[in-house]
Amino acid sequence: MQELLLKMKQITKKFPGVLANDNIKLSVKPGEIHMLLGENGSGKSTLMNILAGLYKPDIGEMYIKGSKVNFKSPRDAINAGVGMVHQHFKLVDNFTVAENIILGSAGTKLKLNAAQAEQDIKLLASKYGLAVDPAAKIWQLSVGEKQRVEILKALYKGSDLLILDEPTAVLTPQETRELFQNLRQMAQDGRGIVVITHKLQEVMDIADRVTVLRAGKAVATLNRDEITEKDLAWLMVGRDVVFQQQKFASQFGVKVLELNEVQAMNDNSRPALQGVTMDVKEGEIFGIAGVAGNGQRELAEVITGMRTCSSGSIYLDNKKITNLSPQKIIRQGVSHVPEDRMGTGLIPKLGSVDNIMLKGYRNSYARGPFLDYKKASADTDKLVSDFNIKLYDPSAPVSLLSGGNLQKLLLAREMSLKPLLLVAVYPVRGLDVGATETVHRLLLEQRARGTAILLISEDLDEIFKLSDRVGVIFEGQINGIINTEHADLEEIGLLMMGAKQTGDMPQ
Amino acid sequence: MTTDNTRSLISLEKKLSPSPVMNILVPVISVFLALLTGAIFLALTGKDPIQVYSVMFNGAFGTKYGLTESIVKAIPLLLAGLGLAVAFRMQLWNIGGEGQIYMGAFGATWLALLLPDQPAWVVLPAMMLAGAAAGGLWAVIPAIPRAYLGVNEIITTLMLNYVAILWVDYLVYGPWKDPAGYNFPITPSFSESAILPTFGDTRIHAGLLIGIVLAIIIYLIIFRTKFGYEIRVIGESPGAARYAGMNISRKIIVVMLISGAVCGLAGMAELSGVTHRLQQGFSPGYGYTAIIVAWLTRLNPLGIIIAALLFGGMQVGGFAVQMNGVPAAVVSMLQGGLLFFVLGGEILMRYRVSINSCRGDDKA
Ligand SMILES: Nc1ncnc2c1ncn2[C@@H]1O[C@H](COP(=O)(O)OP(=O)(O)O)[C@@H](O)[C@H]1O
Ligand SMILES: [Mg+2]
Numbered sequence: 001m002q003e004l005l006l007k008m009k010q011i012t013k014k015f016p017g018v019l020a021n022d023n024i025k026l027s028v029k030p031g032e033i034h035m036l037l038g039e040n041g042s043g044k045s046t047l048m049n050i051l052a053g054l055y056k057p058d059i060g061e062m063y064i065k066g067s068k069v070n071f072k073s074p075r076d077a078i079n080a081g082v083g084m085v086h087q088h089f090k091l092v093d094n095f096t097v098a099e100n101i102i103l104g105s106a107g108t109k110l111k112l113n114a115a116q117a118e119q120d121i122k123l124l125a126s127k128y129g130l131a132v133d134p135a136a137k138i139w140q141l142s143v144g145e146k147q148r149v150e151i152l153k154a155l156y157k158g159s160d161l162l163i164l165d166e167p168t169a170v171l172t173p174q175e176t177r178e179l180f181q182n183l184r185q186m187a188q189d190g191r192g193i194v195v196i197t198h199k200l201q202e203v204m205d206i207a208d209r210v211t212v213l214r215a216g217k218a219v220a221t222l223n224r225d226e227i228t229e230k231d232l233a234w235l236m237v238g239r240d241v242v243f244q245q246q247k248f249a250s251q252f253g254v255k256v257l258e259l260n261e262v263q264a265m266n267d268n269s270r271p272a273l274q275g276v277t278m279d280v281k282e283g284e285i286f287g288i289a290g291v292a293g294n295g296q297r298e299l300a301e302v303i304t305g306m307r308t309c310s311s312g313s314i315y316l317d318n319k320k321i322t323n324l325s326p327q328k329i330i331r332q333g334v335s336h337v338p339e340d341r342m343g344t345g346l347i348p349k350l351g352s353v354d355n356i357m358l359k360g361y362r363n364s365y366a367r368g369p370f371l372d373y374k375k376a377s378a379d380t381d382k383l384v385s386d387f388n389i390k391l392y393d394p395s396a397p398v399s400l401l402s403g404g405n406l407q408k409l410l411l412a413r414e415m416s417l418k419p420l421l422l423v424a425v426y427p428v429r430g431l432d433v434g435a436t437e438t439v440h441r442l443l444l445e446q447r448a449r450g451t452a453i454l455l456i457s458e459d460l461d462e463i464f465k466l467s468d469r470v471g472v473i474f475e476g477q478i479n480g481i482i483n484t485e486h487a488d489l490e491e492i493g494l495l496m497m498g499a500k501q502t503g504d505m506p507q
Numbered sequence: 508m509t510t511d512n513t514r515s516l517i518s519l520e521k522k523l524s525p526s527p528v529m530n531i532l533v534p535v536i537s538v539f540l541a542l543l544t545g546a547i548f549l550a551l552t553g554k555d556p557i558q559v560y561s562v563m564f565n566g567a568f569g570t571k572y573g574l575t576e577s578i579v580k581a582i583p584l585l586l587a588g589l590g591l592a593v594a595f596r597m598q599l600w601n602i603g604g605e606g607q608i609y610m611g612a613f614g615a616t617w618l619a620l621l622l623p624d625q626p627a628w629v630v631l632p633a634m635m636l637a638g639a640a641a642g643g644l645w646a647v648i649p650a651i652p653r654a655y656l657g658v659n660e661i662i663t664t665l666m667l668n669y670v671a672i673l674w675v676d677y678l679v680y681g682p683w684k685d686p687a688g689y690n691f692p693i694t695p696s697f698s699e700s701a702i703l704p705t706f707g708d709t710r711i712h713a714g715l716l717i718g719i720v721l722a723i724i725i726y727l728i729i730f731r732t733k734f735g736y737e738i739r740v741i742g743e744s745p746g747a748a749r750y751a752g753m754n755i756s757r758k759i760i761v762v763m764l765i766s767g768a769v770c771g772l773a774g775m776a777e778l779s780g781v782t783h784r785l786q787q788g789f790s791p792g793y794g795y796t797a798i799i800v801a802w803l804t805r806l807n808p809l810g811i812i813i814a815a816l817l818f819g820g821m822q823v824g825g826f827a828v829q830m831n832g833v834p835a836a837v838v839s840m841l842q843g844g845l846l847f848f849v850l851g852g853e854i855l856m857r858y859r860v861s862i863n864s865c866r867g868d869d870k871a
Contacts, residue, residue: 306749327752336750344746350739358751361736369732 003066005030005161005192006051011060013046020046021057022216028161028192033183035203036196038213039236039432040403044196045087047213048163051194052084053077064161083154084163089146091138097121098134101153124155129182143170143292147179155186162186163194168202169458170292173493180206200229200236212236237433252468253282255315256452257303257421262312263476264302272298274476275312280421280452285443287467287484288456291496295476296456297339300425303454304336305329317420330359335419337410339426339456341403345410348399352391355398356380356413383412387442404435411442422446425456440466460492474498533852534803538817541844545837559828559837566827567820573827575709579781581819582711583608583773583790585718587797588804588811589725590642590769595806596729597742597762603649603664604770605794606671607642611771612778613675614641616694616785619701619778620683627700634701634775635717642771643764645671650763654756660763668794679787692787703780712780719812721769726808738762770794791822799846818842 006028013021020043028034036044049055051062053071062069064080071077077084091100098118118134125132130148138146147167154162164183168176184206187193197203203210204227211221212235220235257280266272272295280286288296301307303314305326314322321329338344346355357365357376365376377394384391389408391401398406407427414422424443428436443466447453457463463470464484471478472495480495546556567577587604594601614637622630649663679692687695703713729735741748741755748755773793782789800818804810825838 304750305752325752325754326750330752338750340746343744344750347740347744347747349743354736354739357736358740358747361733361751366733369734371731371733371736373731 007063009061011057013057019216024218030190032208033187033193035207035210040430042213043216081160083159085150087165093139097149101156144175161192165196172496200232252284255279258315260313263310264298278478283450285447285453285467287463287470289463290473294473300423333420335414335422337424349397351395353380353394387412403430422453537848540848544844545841563824563828567824577820577823579710580822581815582714583777583793584800585815586773587770588800590766592801592806594766597738600661601664601766603667604797606668607645607767607770608774608790608794609671609675610645611638611642611774614638615775619697623698630700638771638775639768643768646763646767650760654759694785696784714776714780722808
């Protein structure tokens, strides 16, 4: 038997209120792609952050190539050959690719010869198909390219154990496939690769072995030939999962939302929306697919009045709402589940009742200048039971709620306004499988009630499951609109990368 | 979360939200720790801390005179503390309480000198109005650039303190100087009708009632009205406020106006109730001490009544220990210590501090 690259034993890590890792055992062999599968919050990132020297385990031992290690800092981990690509990249925007890559290593050596470094990087990049220009500045790169820089950074430092935390979350299907090919090549050179994911399909695609985490425990480690999708789902969730949610055919009515050549700037005053034209009908879910950062956020904000529309027009129910104040747009019947739940959709330190009042405090919960707390409490109680929100104290800060309950609270408030249009941005991001199911069911119920829904999501599966039509956004334009019945993952992937739609547009 | 580029010796991890017990425990422990620090300092300088503290306590609360004087000193702290708390609730760092007190005093004096022969029921309300207006408008000056250009209000409000104090200096040395005042920087005494009534034979004046009534009103406004709801939402999360369609810029102006107006009332009450004239340096930094008063209660208007009394007592107790050869600066030190421990306690409540044994400087 070959020597193990990594062995972790009895790893336990407690955070206030949660046991993030509970007596976890994990081993990685050289040459294998080992996937770490688990729902959100199951402790995957924590375990890998321990391995990368960012957290110290409360209990547990780690062995690298047979010898015991005790990392006191990420530097120790790097020196031991452990490299990690985090969910959020850690690159300096104004530096070049090469500068970023040698940044971490420069401390130990004398000033490096830049030309030499660029040469080395080019070599390394071409060896593994990680195409990226070493002289380019980070801010010029796409998300996929930035990820490659992070991988190169780890390789350059001589990592033979490479960890990637949810690397596919920001990639198109094509980019994902490419990444997997590259990773396979690195594994063939004798490296050990750990890939974190919560997507079953990816495990089926490339895992040599998989370790499933559930609520901080490692519930199983399986070999390639033992893996079935059904078992994995069961292991991950601890119960059977219904994969398909029944989507009843809906009667589409009149156009509720209409955008004509809408343009808007991003926060840095660069063009973010460059002529968006689309519409959403009564009882329809219109999905927006696209690689993150192509104008999704700005699109939601311009519709809800939180961002200035620099040209073009927006109609709601045939009334022009372009550049009306958010307050007026709310009153006209637009609900909004924003991307940033905690800082925008909800006020973390206030209680549930105060949060439920956020949209209605001016009218439904007002008695003259005073607030009608009795009515608000009664409504909160009702929504809590209707939406099955686990809530112990309606006056306790909502920051204590779990992600799923937070999102349910937010959806409950927005849906209770009986909107004409619901704008939902990444509504299941960070939620576990159970909560995701609930949110999807709620959206479909809302659709059945005739609400027009604009669903912005980064998860193509979600978009396919829920939407009636999909618009693909690329560089601030709707690059193509596809009826989900005719849709094909491949085509959407191409559109996401900027290819032009061919053939007729089925609408 | 340790996601920064560098890892320092001490790191903070977010904890679950503080329990209600802690909300009361932390101020109490802070008071204790501040006293302890003071005691160490006193012991080091060769004084007996227990004796100094008991003299201080007796001086402040042990006699009728001490107690009433402590209340007199608490009144401006109560009013200014309330004014500042309104702004702090919205994360508007109004450090300009002192200047707003001076401007309030200026406005009140102007009316008192303008209406020497009117009855009290005309003059006193007019002085209150003028004091509130002057303090409020003074606070609006830094509010406008803050609201529309994002100019940091900490610096602007602080700078305006000096302007206000110098403005009052100019008046009492110049145009408003009492011709019969032996050249002292004071205005003539107010007429009888410009003076707030007092309780019995004490110096406690009606400003106390104004303060307590305002504390209740402000409490109700913050926790029971639409207006107060907006203040809380904007203070806790400007993003959510914008999302709900609140007009933040306008709110900044209105809240600063109110904050300054209440501080202005503190100035009016001090003159009309205690000094009975405008004089140079009539406030020994009430506007600054009020910052600590407001924070000690975590911006709870009703709590400010108690905290103001505590700080008024400290001031009076400070005079008492001075006679024993202990510098009055001990009081400032205790106040500073209190703020330090309250803010420190705040961090301990929200975060778990862990000491890192290593000197890791990871740039990855
Ligand atoms: N720095 C931290 N402080 C407190 N709790 C944390 C911290 N990091 C993670 N957690 C908690 O630990 C659990 C596991 O989180 P994580 O490892 O990020 O899960 P995953 O990566 O599988 O989604 C979650 O309940 C999370 O809220
Ligand atoms: Mg994670």
